[in-house]
Amino acid sequence: MGTTVAQHELGGRSLRWLLTAISVLSLGLGWFSYGRYRQAEVELRGALVTLRQRGTQLDAEGCVEAGLQWTRDCSALLDLCNASVSRVVNACLQATDRSADCRAFGRQLEDPRVVFRRCAKHGTHGRRGNKNCVEAYRMLAATCRQGAGES
Incomplete structure (x- = not known):
C-alpha cells in the first residue's frame, strides 16, 4: 500500500501551498x-507637542x-494610549513652572484617598480609567517632588 508518485507530488504541492499561504498571511499581518x-x-508625538504648548496655559489640574x-x-492602539498617560501629562506639566500648583497641593497627592476623590471628579470609570487617572496624578506628584516642574 505504498503511495504513488502522483500522490507524493500532490502532498508536496499542498504543503508548499500551505506554507506559502501562512507566510503571506504572516507578512500581511506584520505589515498591518x-x-x-x-x-x-505619530499620534503620540503630535499629542506631546500639542500638550506641551497647551501646558503654558493650563494649571497642573x-x-x-x-x-x-x-x-x-486617542484613536491609536489602546495599550499604547493607556501606557502613554504619564508621558502626555508630563509634557504638559513641563511646559511651565509648577511651583505654585505644587505648593497648593502640599502633600495631598501622597494620599491615595485624595487621588481617588480627584479621579472621581474627572469622571474616570472602570479599572482602565481609574488606572490612567492615578498614573496622571503620580506624574504630577513626581513633578512636584522633582522641584516643582520648572522648565
Missing part, C-alpha cells in the same frame, strides 16, 4: 501591525484633565 504602530507613534481627555480620545 507595523502600520498601526507607526500611526500610533488642567494638565491632568488634558492628559486624561487625550487618552479617552
